[in-house]
Amino acid sequence: MNEALQRAIRFSIDHESAWDRKVDGNWGVHVNDPPPWNRLLGPVHxxxxxxxxxxLDGKLIASWGEPDRADLTFSIAKTYLALLAGVAFDRGLLPxxxxxxxxxxxxxxxDDAHNAQVTWTQLLQQTSEWTGECFGLPDQADHYRAVTFGDPPAGKKGERRPLNTPGTYWEYNDVRINQLSLALLHLFREPLPEVFRAAIAEPCGLSGKWNWAGYDHAWTExxxxRMQSVPGGTHWGAGMSISANDQLKIAQMLLDEGVSNGRxxxxxxxxxxxxxxxxxxxxYGYLVxxxxxxxxxxxxxxxxxxxxxxxxSFMWIEPQSRLALIVRWLDSxxxxxxxxxxxEALEPLRR
Incomplete structure (x- = not known):
């Protein structure tokens, strides 16, 4: 590892997230929600x-911290839902x-007139404008949500806003993502963690340390x-716990255009x-x-x-440089x- 890369890694360590390490402190997304949505509905740690x-080019060149520790990865689970939608597409379940x-x-x-217009693409692109409740959470809970890398909203978080025609408005909305997850569960007709294990985790060579949990009450038949639906994040608890090393294997599969370990x-x-x-x-693309x-x-x-x-948490995939990188708990x-x-540190290695 060259000195420039060592300095970059030290920079990440020196700029750790402001979130407390304990969940009973300043921790989580739900704490910024207006009541009654500012509470946890599933397990956290x-x-x-x-x-x-x-x-770099498929070779591990650096790791730091606790790369084998399974930690909650929040909305990177959205990307994993997009992977599962891809599995359905490839199998002909979602042609x-x-x-x-x-x-x-x-x-x-x-089934109602508005939601009947919603397509899978719109759910994957966060343009669906789906409205309703998903396991007791209304889509209103994430109306006017501000996200770091999106355009600023025109209203206050959690205030109801007028709905638009599906496909005509972009909004980062975790309730709609959970509705996508529920739809995928019904499409596969088996729990999504089981689909993920067989279709993604095992062929990519992941460890057995990851866990994708649902809300305590998010069950359907x-x-x-009886099956549990899993959320595409940890906004209200639950979600995907996974290590940096396991995430890197998924990132490498994406970098290699869908191939892992020759499969x-x-x-x-x-x-x-x-x-x-x-x-x-x-x-934005399909949940990336x-x-x-x-x-x-x-x-x-x-x-x-x-x-x-x-x-x-970040998963960075850079096709031009053949780079895959995971970093956890970095201040965004x-x-x-x-x-x-x-x-810049890797430039000499690319020559």
Whole structure:
């Protein structure tokens, strides 16, 4: 490891998240919600310190902190839902993402006139404007939500705003993501963690330390079997706990256009769809953040794309440089500088 990369890693350690390491302190997303939505609905656990892992052209070149510690990864679980949608696409369960969800799934909230218009693509791009309650949480809970890398909202978090036609408005909304997860559960007709294990975790060589939990009350019955629906994050608790090293294996699979350990995990076509900018929000794709025009992170190539979780956790995939990077519990205000330092530090290795 060269000195410049050592300095970059030290920079990340020196700029740890302001969140407490204990969940009974200043911890989580729910604490910023207006009541009655400012509470946890599923299990959570204390976090570790800054951790990370970097691979260049498929070779691990650095890791730090506790890279084997499984920590909650918050909204990077959204990206994992996009991977599962890709599994459904590749299996022929979801042949046309632009098809309305109601065409295949009935009775879970897509049957009224407004929601019947909602497509899988819109849910994956966060333009669905789906409205209703998902396991007791209304979509209003995330109306006017501000996110670090999106445009500022025009109202106060949690205030009801007028709905738009599905596909015409972008909003980062965790309730709608949970509705997507529920729809995928009904599409696969088996618990999503089991699909993830067989379709993603095992072929990518993940350890057995990861766990994807649901809210305590988020249960439904499919084909006579009781199944738990999992959220695409940890906004109200639960979600995906996973290590940096396991996340790096998923990032490497995406970097390798869907292949891991010589095995096809996802189609290159699906990964290209994930990386296609949303017209309404060119910094976003299928539940991934894009560096289009280098607007998100000016010091790294425009080809970069990211999974981003509160706290903050980052999965950085850089096809041009053949770089995959995971960093956990980095203060998001310093993410751009950290990524720039890493990119510059690795320049001699790319020659």
């Amino acid at each position: 204390d976090r570790g310190g800054v951790s990370g892992a970097i691979a 046309d993402p632009d098809e309305p969800v109601r065409e295949r799934i009935r009775g879970i909230g897509f 499919i084909d006579g079997k 096809r995990v996802l189609s290159a076509e699906w990964i290209a769809r994930m990386r296609t900018p949303v017209a309404l929000a060119p910094y 953040w894009l560096n289009s025009g280098q607007k998100m992170f000016p010091r790294v190539p425009a080809s970069s794309y990211f999974g981003v979780g509160a706290g903050s 205000a310093y993410a751009g500088e950290f990524f720039g330092l890493v990119h």
